[in-house]
Amino acid sequence: MMQFQLTPEQAALKDSVARFVQREYGFEHRTALLRSAEGFSRAHWTAFAELGWLGAGLSEDKGGYGGGTVENALILEELARGLVLEPILACAVGALQLLAALPPSETVEALIAQIVGGETIAVLAHGEVDDRLAARAEPSPEGWRLRGGKRFVLSGAAADLFLVTATTPDGAIGVFSVARGAPGLTITDYRAVDGRRVCDLAFEDLLLPADARLSSDSDASPAVETALDHLTIGLCAEALGAMDTALWLTRDYLKTRKQFGVTLNTFQALQHRMADMLVETELARSMLLYGVAALSEPDALKRAKAVSAAKAQIGEAGYFVCADAIQLHGGIGVTEEYAVGHFYKRLVLVRNLLGHTDEHLARFARLSRGGNERTLG
Amino acid sequence: MDIELSPDDEAFRQEVRAFIRAHLPPELARRGREGYHSHPDAVRRWTRILNAQGWAAFHWPKQHGGVDWSPLQRHLFDIELRAAGAPLLQQTGFELVGPVLYTFGTEAQQARYLPAIRNADEFWCQGFSEPNSGSDLASLKTRAVRDGDVYVVNGQKTWTSEGHKAQMMFALVRTDAEAKPQAGISFLLIDMASPGVTVRPIYTLDEGLSVNEVFFDEVRVPAENLVGEENRGWSYAKFLLTNERAMSAETPHTRADLEQLRDLAARELRHGRPILDDPLFAAKLARFEVDLMALEAAVLRVLHMAEDDPALTSVASVLKLRGAELRQRVADLAVEALGDIGLAVYPDEGAPRVDPATPKPPAPDHAAGWLAKATFRRATTIYGGANEIQRNIIAKAVLGL
Secondary structure, eight states, X not given: OOOOSOOHXXXXXXXXXHHHHHHHOOHHHHHHHHTXXXXXXXXXXXXXXXXXXXXXXXXXXXXXXXXXXXXHHHHHHHHHHTTOOSSHIIIIIIIHHXXXXXXXXXXXXXXXXXXXTTSOOEEEEOXXXXXXXXXXXXXXXXXXXXXXXXXXXXXXXXXXXXXXXXEOTTSXXXXXXXXXXXXXXXXXXXXBTTSOEEEEEEEEEEXXXXXXXXXTTSOOHHHHHHHHHHHHHHHHHHHHHHHHHHHHHHHHHHHHOEETTEEGGGOHHHHHHHHXXXXXXXXXXXXXXXXXXXXXXXXXXXHHHHHHHHHHHHHHHHHHHHHHHHHHHGGGGGBTTSTHHXXXXXXXXXXXXXXXXXXXXXXXXXXXXXXXXXXXX | OOOOOOHHHHHHHHHHHHHHHHHSOHHHHHHHHTTOOOOHHHHHHHHHHHXXXXXXXXXXXXXXXXXXXXXXXXXXXXXXXXXXXXXXXOHIIIIIIHHHHHHHSOHHHHHHHHHHHHTTSSOEEEEOOBTTBSSSGGGOOOEEEEEXXXXXXXXXXXXXXTTTTOSEEEEEEESOSSSOGGGGEEEEEEETTSTTEEEEEEEBTTSBEEEEEXXXXXXXXXXXXXXXXXXXXXXXXXXXXXXHHHHTTOHHHHHHHHHHHHHHHHHOEETTEEGGGOHHHHHHHHHHHHHHHHHHHHHHHHHTSOTTOTHHHHHHHHHHHHHHHHHHHHHHHXXXXXXXXXXXXXXXXXXXXXXXXXXOOSOOGGGTTHHHHHHHGGGTTTTTSOHHHHHHHIIIIITOO
16 A cells, blocks of 8 residues: 555654754765775664664564554655665665565574664675576585675675575575675675675685574575565665755755856756756655555565566656756766765666666566566566 | 778778777777776877877878878777777867967967977866856956066866866966956966966766866966967857867767677676677667767768858757767666676776775676766766757757747
């Protein structure tokens, strides 16, 4: 069900995130974090845990604070207004939703509690070269032996724990808990276009205890797909916050910047450009409601189709708005020292990560024809 | 484009292609293909190789050290240079200030500056835009006041490309504050080592350095550095900007980009197949190739137009508009084709960066440079007369609206 009005609790949560961004996450502060060793603030992370944001999107029976997909989306939208660098999407959405979708166990419940409490930063490590799952887990006397590697693990540079997908000998997909520092694990950190730190993982004779397989004996494919759906809609929520902020930043700029003796907002050609940006933003806002609602859809195929629709629509809309925001700013928009270009960079990531527009359109078309293949491509 | 060439032109193309193959150092070509801004040392080295052959100033007339090639041959040479990944010769010197100097400069100025451009002994930067004078360039405020045999310059320029590498700047300065905006501007050559000149870097979205702010505080410039007549600088600038627009389609560059993109798409697999085999991708690539063919045909048309052909203005703006947009879209498509690894930031080793600590990502060589191109190219529709300005020119000067 699409939820058109926020509950009072949700409105208060949105308000509190917005206040945090306004008070604590100014552009200069963010720039300093970008250049810092870790690329984000542990103090902010602790604050997020204390404010209850890390568990806000998880039901109480799963170990969260009773919220759901709406809470996650509004937190991510508001944080994207400040282009927040902390690993909240990868950890509080990706990892938590994966764990919540796995068969319950003491290990899984303990992990959820650690993540919600801010003690452990965990991220899903799933993507690989060629978008194929090539990582293998084989039984060993100790439990499991991992081979292969992972690519472009979002916020992986911040993670204490990786939730690694790998194929087991019976052909199932398993989810394995791999701690930073495990012997046989090589981590290569680098940077994503939007400043978030990512990493590649390589497994060489990486030996894990038997209980490292969090998915017990079952095939974790549905849980992984669920987590990817939540991550994709999370990216869309970030896109909405970023594009909406870039839109109004540009509106304000046009009202102050003078050329030819008048402020730029007096040129009708530019007014129409801004009107088109608003059109795209409003459609993206509407589509996000649809995508968020779809995450609660029990039919996985219907859910996948709606998620693809949202990603295709919002990724393109956000890219259009942020690219035009730069254009309307002129030269200042192309500089690192001004905010608007950084919103654009976030949208470059959103548009291309977890399947770019064409991949989602292709999946949408396939599912519309009655196909039952949920993976992209 | 596979244009049907006359036997002479075909022989010319083979000759210059063989020369480039024989003389372009491979390490320079590799960097060029990765799309980074060239290091000054590389530009200097390559310019001098061409200059020894007499080909560096290939856009200039013979009597000023150029060559007696036809416009088509110059264009063919340009295409071959780009296809080979050769370092980009300094456009400011060869394509902007050089033609102004041999057209409007004194013999002394020509003797002093043109050989140094040809041999890359001096790099130039352009001092036009100011913080409050971008699209409205004629409102510029940097003042030059005559004091005996010098001009005293005060003010600020911005978006000064390669200002941190340049020894000389050609600048538009206000010499008459009373006249109408366009009538009080002069064209002045300023030594960047002059006391009172300060260069501040502006890092762009590719996290690299190519533009700067330049501040002038009581800078004394010899009066002999005035080009042409005082207060006539606007007309020289218009001459220069028309050249800038015509070259700004950058079709040889886009042609080379598309070749690389095709190569990349054949190597990058998605779900076990080369991206090039994906019909959606192939259609987009074809769309851009067709767009480029139209632009290349327009460039060839311009090359065969008389200098006073009225259609020149409109086609120059068309080239700027659509050439700039295509450059953005091609780079965006390359980022898309690369998938997640296309979103990784590559440090351009050895060049100044906003954050020198940026690590190199573990990724194939063909991925390097595309994200930097895609982000930096948001500027192509802004610099050299934003696309909005080109549309104004078309609407007013061409359509008479």
